[in-house]
Amino acid sequence: MASANSIGLAAHNSPRACAKKVFCKTHTHKELEFYCVRCDEAVCFECRLEAHKKHRTDDLGIAVSREMKRLTREQINLQDAVDDLAKAVEAMKAEKQAVLDKKATVEKNIRDRHAVMVAAADKFREEALDSLRSVSTDIESSIAEALQRREDNLKDMLRVQQQLEETISNEAGSDIITIAKEMRKWGASRQSGDKVTSQGTNTVCRPVLHFKATGDVILQNARDFLGSVSKTEIEAAAPEVRVVTQFQCGQEADVEVFSLCHDDGKPPGVWVSYERFDLKEDAAMALYSEDGYRQLTSLCTGKVSNKRYAEGKIMSQSVSPDCVFTNAKLHSPRHYRLDNDLAGKALVISQQVACTEPLQTQHVREFTLKVGAHRAFDVDDTEQFFAVVEEPQLPDVWRKVKLYQRQGGNPVSEYSPPTTSFQPSDVCFYRLGGQHVLLVTDEENDAIHVVDVSGGCLRFVRYLAPGCPWLIQPTAITVDVSARLWLACRGGTIICMEPVGSC
Incomplete structure (x- = not known):
């Protein structure tokens, strides 16, 4: 038989001993001490003996402790569900904004294309009018x-006619002989003139408008x-990359960054070459910090190109044919430039940057690729593929991505995208998931x-970060020495x- 102290200690350690006392609604003087498993409710001692005498009951404190553990787990699960749903809501808001942004972009494209058509029509109108x-x-x-x-001939004829009439009226013999002689000469010249006049009057010239297409064809081409516009469904996938930082360059809404x-x-920072309208070689260029603050506006203009060595330690950059920026601590970075010559071929120029004070740029070698007008290019780590x-080139309207090899000069492959409409803007060799790939924006x-x-x-393998709300009309891409894009x-x-998992 347990002692009073042991009973008191057990009561003190019981889970219900620390809980607030709750009394039975039927037996108001009795405290709820038990839990009826069948009825799923707390009961007092009297209810247990009467209404629940054939039911299974547990100690209320133990039941409460058991349920508290379950509720704690449910609370954690509920919090996870709330977090997931909140993330889904934010993602849906971002997707909604992305749709609005894309709508604005497509609307601008339509208006821009219409403006191009109007400008072209105005130009062609002026050419036709000219x-x-x-x-x-x-x-x-x-x-x-x-x-x-003819007016001169008419005057001559009227003069001769007047002389003839006067001569005939006067009947002067000498005048008649003279005028008859002049009439014979005039008659001969008139016959010659009639031939010219006849040839001229039988041929007439009119300005006529010629065009090659019917109205329906013109409207269809327009x-x-x-x-x-159609609705395109993009299957979202687990992101392979995550956004580290984001900022805005330029002061205009229609800025185009092309390098x-x-x-x-x-x-560290990032050089940005951009302009407001069509692609030009004299576009403005500025250096931004990685968090988006403008640090320097270069006096040089043009494209920004780069080459990264296979060791992943070297980066060089160029902002003009004669201007190469690099870091003095780097070891012999190499810069490539692709220039179009007058023959329509691209001359590849390689420059070696010596790590001396001051920095020296030494021309290494150059070779020719049979490349037409180009927007962008990149070199792989082996420096053998471009x-x-x-x-x-008219009548084409889409850009093309081609792979060239140093030896040979001709393209070894042309990219066939999975979609019929495809407008590449930049290329970047990259190592993704242990595989060397080419990224094409x-x-x-x-x-x-x-x-x-x-x-x-x-x-084509797949899309990178498909359906991401921040991916709206990419125009340029590059990789830094830390493998960040x-x-x-x-x-x-x-x-x-x-890359996801890089931290």
Whole structure:
């Protein structure tokens, strides 16, 4: 038999001993001490003996402790569910904003294309009017010359006619002989003139408008150029990269960044080459810190290109044909430049930057690739392959991505994208998941293509970060020495990304 002290100690350690006392509604003087498993409710001692005498009951404190553990687990699960749903809500808001941003971008594209058509129509109208003025002036000049000749002939004829009438009226013999002689000469010249006049009057000239297409064809071509809007579904995937930082460059809403280069200096930054309208060689260039503060506006203009060694330690950059920026502590970085010559071929120029004080740039070698007008290019780590984004040549309207090899000069492969509409803007060799790939930014589809380059053949693998709300019309991409990707989107948004799991 337990002692009173042991009973008191047990009561003190019981879970219900620390809980607030609750009394039975039926037996108001009795405390709830038990838990009926069948009825799922707390009962007092009297209820246990009466209404619940055949039911299984447990000690209320033990039941409460058991339920508290379960509720704690449920609380954790509920919090996880709340967090997941909150993230989903934020993602949906971001997706909604991305749709609005894309809508604005597509609307701007439609208006821009319409403006291009109007500007082209205005230009062609002026050319046609100039041609009309030129042709009409030529015809009018010919007619004026012929008219002057005929008016002169008419005056001569009227003069001869008057002389003839006067001679006949006077009946003077000598005058008659003289005028008859002049009439014979005039008759001969008139016959010659009649031939010329006959030839001239039988041929007439008129300015006529010639065109090759019917109205339906013109309207269809205009409709094709403006494009049509459709809903495209993109299958979202687990992100391979995450955004580290993001900032805006330029002061205009329609800024286009067409080239980036990371500066591995102290402090590190990113060179941005951008402009407001069409791609030009004299676009402005500025150096931004990695958190988006403008540090320097370069006096040089043009494209920004870079080359990274396989060791991943060296970065060089160029802002003009004669200007190379680099870090003095780096070891012999190499810079490549791709220049178009007058023959339509691209001359690849390689420069070695010696780490001396002051820095010296030494021309190493140059070779020729049969590349037409290009927008962007990159060199792989072996320095044997060049990926080039070539500008379209009429009647093509889409850019093309081609792979060139140092030896040979001709393209060894041309990229075939999975979509019919494809507008590449930049290329970047990259190591993703242990595999060497080529990243291709696609303005038309808001995508970054991951392209396999093994065997010297360009083959689509997948999209990088498909469906991400920040991926709107990418225009430029590069990689820094820390394997982070720097991406520029239409409107001047600069985004730094790093592989997921790199931290």
